Amino acid sequence: MKSGSNLERLLEKGEFVVTGELGPPKGPDADVVKKKAHMLKDNVDAVNITDNQTAIVRMSSIAACKILIDEGLEPNMQMVARDRNRIAMMSDIFGASALGIKNMLCLSGDHQTFGNHPEAKNVFDIDSIQMIYMVKTMRDENKVISGDEIEGHLKMFIGAACNPFADPFRYRVYRLAKKVQAGADFIQTQCIYDMKRFKEFMKQVVDMGLHEKCKILAGVTPLKSVGMARYMALNVSGIVIPEEMIDRLRGAGKGKAASEGIKILCEQMQELQEIEGVAGIHLMAIEWEDRVHEIMDTAGFLPRPKV
Amino acid sequence: MIVGERKPFSEILSMVEDYSKILVIGCGSCVTVCMAGGEEEVKILASQLRLAFRKNKRDVKVEEAMALRQCDDEYLNDPLLLDKVKAADIVISMACGVGVQHATSFFNRRIPDKPIRVVPGLNTTFMGANLDVGIWEERCVGCGDCVLEKTGGICPVTRCAKSLLNGPCGGSSNGKCEINKEIDCAWHLIIERLEALGELDRLKPIEPYKDWRPSHNGGPRKTVREDIRI
Numbered sequence: 001m002k003s004g005s006n007l008e009r010l011l012e013k014g015e016f017v018v019t020g021e022l023g024p025p026k027g028p029d030a031d032v033v034k035k036k037a038h039m040l041k042d043n044v045d046a047v048n049i050t051d052n053q054t055a056i057v058r059m060s061s062i063a064a065c066k067i068l069i070d071e072g073l074e075p076n077m078q079m080v081a082r083d084r085n086r087i088a089m090m091s092d093i094f095g096a097s098a099l100g101i102k103n104m105l106c107l108s109g110d111h112q113t114f115g116n117h118p119e120a121k122n123v124f125d126i127d128s129i130q131m132i133y134m135v136k137t138m139r140d141e142n143k144v145i146s147g148d149e150i151e152g153h154l155k156m157f158i159g160a161a162c163n164p165f166a167d168p169f170r171y172r173v174y175r176l177a178k179k180v181q182a183g184a185d186f187i188q189t190q191c192i193y194d195m196k197r198f199k200e201f202m203k204q205v206v207d208m209g210l211h212e213k214c215k216i217l218a219g220v221t222p223l224k225s226v227g228m229a230r231y232m233a234l235n236v237s238g239i240v241i242p243e244e245m246i247d248r249l250r251g252a253g254k255g256k257a258a259s260e261g262i263k264i265l266c267e268q269m270q271e272l273q274e275i276e277g278v279a280g281i282h283l284m285a286i287e288w289e290d291r292v293h294e295i296m297d298t299a300g301f302l303p304r305p306k307v
Numbered sequence: 308m309i310v311g312e313r314k315p316f317s318e319i320l321s322m323v324e325d326y327s328k329i330l331v332i333g334c335g336s337c338v339t340v341c342m343a344g345g346e347e348e349v350k351i352l353a354s355q356l357r358l359a360f361r362k363n364k365r366d367v368k369v370e371e372a373m374a375l376r377q378c379d380d381e382y383l384n385d386p387l388l389l390d391k392v393k394a395a396d397i398v399i400s401m402a403c404g405v406g407v408q409h410a411t412s413f414f415n416r417r418i419p420d421k422p423i424r425v426v427p428g429l430n431t432t433f434m435g436a437n438l439d440v441g442i443w444e445e446r447c448v449g450c451g452d453c454v455l456e457k458t459g460g461i462c463p464v465t466r467c468a469k470s471l472l473n474g475p476c477g478g479s480s481n482g483k484c485e486i487n488k489e490i491d492c493a494w495h496l497i498i499e500r501l502e503a504l505g506e507l508d509r510l511k512p513i514e515p516y517k518d519w520r521p522s523h524n525g526g527p528r529k530t531v532r533e534d535i536r537i
Contacts, residue, residue, distance in 0.1 A: 082469070086516065108469050108476045111486045122469070126516050129473035133513060145516060163477030171498050174510070175474045182513055190477055237478040237485035 002139065002185060003157040005102035006074045007046040009307040011186065011215045016273055017280030018301055019076060019188065019217060020044035020292060022068070024059035033064050037071045039289040043296045045304055046103055048188070048282070051078040055115025062092060066099045076159060077101050080109025085125035086134065090144050093135060097154055105159040105188060106131040129182045132160050136183030158183055162216075163190035164201035166238035173204040180214045188282040189219040191232075194240040195271060202277050211277030218272045219282045222295065223261040226250050262291065266299040308337040308436075309403045310443045311344055311429035316355055322426045323397050327367050329356060330395035331428065332388070332410065334402035335375040341443055344401030344429050346373055352401070352428060370395065377406030383413045397424045403431040451521025451528065457509055459500030464517075466493035472514040474498075 002008060010017045020040045025032040040047055047068060051061040065075035077096055079089065096104065108128045112120045126134065137143055139154045160179040164172055176187065192198045198218070205211055223229045223241075226249045233241040245264060252260035272278050281301075285292050296302050323329050331353050339345030353369045360367040372391050375382040377400060392398060392414050400407040407427045414423040433445035448465045454472070455462060464470045468486045475494030478485025482495045501507045521528070 108471060111468050111478075113468075113486045124470045125519065127469070127471040127473050128476075129513055130516050134516075161477065166475065166477045167479050167481055167492070168475070168495055168498055171474070178473060178511070178513060237480045 001155075003102040003155040005046070005157045006307065007076065007103050008157040008185070010045055010305060011279055013305075013307055015045075015280075015305045015307075017045045017215075017217065018296065018304070019046045019048060019280065019282045020289075021048040021050065021282070021284040021286070022064070022289065023050050023053060023286065024061065024064040026056065026058050028059060030067050033059070033067045034071055036289045037068050037073050040292055041071070041073055042304060043292050043302065044283065045280075046074040046076045048076045048078055048105060048284075051080045051107070051109070052083065052115070053078075053110065055082065055110045055112045055117070055120075057116060062096050062099065062101070065096065065101050069100045074103070075101055076103040076105055078105045078107060079131070080107045081124050081127055081131055082109030082112060082122050085123050086145055089126075089131065089134070090138065093138065093154065093156065094150075097156060102155060103157045103159060104135065105161065106135065106184075107161055128160065129178055132158055132179055132182040132184050140183075157185050159186045159188060160184040161190070162187045163238045164192070164198055165190060165194065165240045169197075173201065173208060173210075176205065177208060177210055180210050184214050186215040186217060186279075188217045190238055191219050191221040191284060192268070192272070193223075193245055194242055195268065196242075197240065199275060202275050206277045211279070215279035216277055217280040217282040218275070218278050219284060220265055220268055220272070221284045221286060222265040222288060222291070223249060223257075224288065225257045225261070262295055262298065265295060269295075269299040269301065308340055308434070309405070309431060310341045310433055310435045310445075311338045311403050311431050313343050313348060313352070313401075313429055314427065316352075316359075319352065319399065319426075319428055320356070320359055323356070323399065326396040327365075328370075328394060328396045329367060329399065330370045330372060330391050330397070331356075331399045332377065332401060333371075333373045334377045334400070334406050335373055335382075336378075338401065338403055338406075338429060341437070344403075349373065349401055352399070374402075374406075374410075377402035377410045379409070380413055383410060384417070389414075389417060392423060393418055393421065397426060399428045400425050401428040403429065405431075449523070450517075450519070452518060454514075457514070458497045459504060459506070461493055461497045461500060463493050463497065466491070466496075472517060474510060 022036050049061045049064045052058050061077050065077045068075040106128050112118055112122050135156055135158050139156050142150045162176045229241050229246050232239045249257045249260050269281055331349050333346050333349035334344050349371050353371045356369045370391050372388050400410050411425040434447045435443045435445040438444050450464050468484055475492055479492040479495055482492055484490040484492045501509055
């Protein structure tokens with residue numbers, strides 16, 4: 001076992017996993033994290049804790065992860081290369097492990113121009129692929145980047161992100177291969193709406209045998225309204241929403257788009273389960289944690305398996 | 308070349324308005340080529356200053372001068388220029404930040420009995436290329452460890468908003484960077500170039516952690532060429 005996390009053990013057992021996501025508050029209130037945690041508890045197998053997503057200042061991922069552990073959930077700590085150099089990263093990874101964090105997701109991070117401090121200086125000392133390699137070296141060779149020995153042993157299940165819808169499309173599978181080569185144990189993808197393109201991508205993944213070296217979790221996010229769908233398609237890089245999906249939301253009628261969005265999502269989740277090489281789902285119900293139980297129940301993913 | 312942009316007039320005026328003898332010195336190299344701090348721009352700034360002081364009924368003398376390169380003793384060591392510097396209360400250097408600092412150092416070395424005050428007339432923006440008439444774009448951050456042989460002659464350290472070394476992030480869309488649709492995704496360009504060269508395999512190995520020591524990471528960098536020192 002690389003970390004012995006619940007996520008790792010379920011994936012090893014061949015269970016179809018579902019991870020959730022929780023955005024920490026824009027302040028120090030632990031109760032906000034606890035409240036969201038209770039909505040997710042027993043509904044998902046692990047919960048991603050974002051690291052100042054969209055470059056907006058929030059409670060630190062590590063701290064929110066610890067709150068989750070205390071509440072009896074398993075966190076997946078996100079870490080971005082934007083705000084920390086290699087020294088801070090390695091130090092925080094030691095600290096995270098000491099607090100009981102066993103999964104992490106290595107990311108480049110949204111550029112600071114998107115956030116509430118666009119005048120900040122970014123770091124990007126190392127990139128996400130180098131971060132994956134760094135954590136693997138720390139875990140498997142017991143060394144920090146410099147080659148110095150680590151006191152004790154680091155246990156960490158290493159995750160990475162993948163956006164099958166970014167450009168250049170033909171290169172995306174090679175970038176994924178590079179993350180696997182660097183040492184990613186699992187991958188969580190960007191939100192998928194264009195199932196046709198995702199299937200095309202997964203065929204490339206399977207042809208290259210990447211799904212056998214690394215567990216691929218397909219990312220999904222429910223669409224709450226026509227407005228949200230339009231906004232995401234226009235403003236979030238690498239999000240492609242097929243027109244017929246937006247038509248379905250519109251066709252649902254006044255006040256019914258949200259439930260139609262959940263219906264679409266559940267169908268998607270069932271369809272993703274059938275795709276070769278997909279080992280699970282990463283459900284990003286952004287500020288919709290209270291609907292996660294309903295989504296998981298409707299899609300037929302409850303109760304969650306135990307190991 | 309080094310590209311600069313003239314500071315707003317109000318900012319320059321606020322630096323010099325308490326003085327009565329002002330010298331504006333242009334630089335005849337990079338900033339002349341990018342039309343920010345050459346002879347023409349010196350004339351324009353000096354005229355603007357004279358007009359502003361006349362409007363405020365202030366008796367201020369504004370002199371003009373040029374140096375071919377303010378970043379080199381050889382071109383500052385001109386008796387006429389030094390006389391003008393001695394006579395001034397304040398010097399506005401229209402060179403890049405290198406020129407402003409070197410002129411400060413040189414004038415104070417050569418005129419030890421009078422502290423010389425030099426202020427910047429430009430913002431030094433970047434090292435870049437002239438893409439079209441009136442358009443310049445950054446091409447090098449001077450990281451001190453060039454990787455262009457691996458990336459098809461396109462610098463990811465400079466041109467990727469995240470300085471990524473192992474390929475495009477998830478924000479690359481239709482060849483453009485997620486932070487601004489006006490900016491080309493450097494990695495998109497690199498991939499296209501390497502494909503055309505039949506060298507896409509160059510991107511397969513993981514590019515190791517960058518050693519930032521040769522970059523701006525520990526005080527000013529210095530080059531000493533023993534072979535050409537006298």
